[in-house]
Amino acid sequence: STRFIQKYIDNTASIEPMDRLLILSYTRPTNLEATLYEPVCCLILQGRKETGVGDATVSFGVGESLIVSHETPVVSRVTSATLSQPYIAMILSLDIGLMRSLYEHVGSNELDLGNAKAFNVHKTDQNLIDAFYRYLALAGNPTEEKVLGPIILKEIHFRLLMAPHGGMLRRLLHHNSHESNISRAIKQIRKTFKNPLVIPELAMEVGMSPSSFHKHFKFVTKTTPLQYQKDLRLLEAKRLLSLKSHSVSRTAYEVGYESATQFSREYARKFGVPPRHDLGPV
Incomplete structure (x- = not known):
């Protein structure tokens, strides 16, 4: 839940509680900002965001996630955020090397290479959301971070690889x-x-x-x-x-x-x- 996330934010706009995981929080809509997206998965827990790349724009909100497969210059802004209901998102920087090793284990026969867009938004599978929360829950416990962190990170990458909107990731890894x-x-x-x-x-x-x-x-x-x-x-x-x-x-x-x-x-x-x-x- 977002209440679980709030304790990590503590009125700051961004915090990195775990390796590769960033939590963003805004209490008001933001102006359009140009930036470079590395390969990431952005999962929105509250509020809405709009991201433009080239001549395409995607808008996504609560329970939806965006998978970015390639390094891409974008313009983005938070479109829905208030003091009582701030915009909250978890952003995971993708480990393409880890994903490649998973891809080799799964085998390309089982993977659908369709629905491929470099910027793809989809309703997030509950198993993936749970994995994000379990990963975040390790923060502050060095032993659990060290032992369980890599395991849950591997699970998250696997679920993204198999996700309906992971088509471009699958194509990227296809030799x-x-x-x-x-x-x-x-x-x-x-x-x-x-x-x-x-x-x-x-x-x-x-x-x-x-x-x-x-x-x-x-x-x-x-x-x-x-x-x-x-x-x-x-x-x-x-x-x-x-x-x-x-x-x-x-x-x-x-x-x-x-x-x-x-x-x-x-x-x-x-x-x-x-x-x-x-x-x-x-």
Whole structure:
């Protein structure tokens, strides 16, 4: 129940009571915020949230969960939260290595590879909710965390792998699938996002033709490779500006822009304010 969760929150917006598990709480709706989602499962216990990726938006609430299979730049906001009924969500960072070992045990024959979306919302199975609560209940007991934590974490990953909205996870783990190739491409773009992006080279690197690469990249991420790279650059720029250690023009060049003017224009388009606004007084 949410009352069980409240004792962990203690009026803070976020807390990490267990390895890989974050609890978020808000007492009022939030503004749209751009961020980068790693592979996660977000389970809402109270309130509602809206998440946009590329040209798609999903809205989900109590008892529903969102599975994100690939690292993806998103914009999101809490749409329903009050002082008496705060937004509360549990967010689990997925261990893809653990999931891969489970996938090998289950065998691809038993898994439905359909219903695959990188952002998939579904009503959460009660067994999965119970596993989340059991995992959280270990917090504060080091011996139980150490012994039982990995076991329950394994169960959660197994249930996500088998979930109706886990189709993209299953495809990601399927050897040499388009989705696993795109995952490799994403890692490469993230590693070298400051450099010019040469699509034919990247496509060849992951064993795809440029046209197939474009098509499947858009299917998985809901955006184009160039827009994906641009989002990474702008998110990194926002982080650098928040440190107040870079000027606007230096930040632009630092994240790969050749023109500070173009950078300022695209930054304002994405975040709604010019970069100097986020730099503030130095």
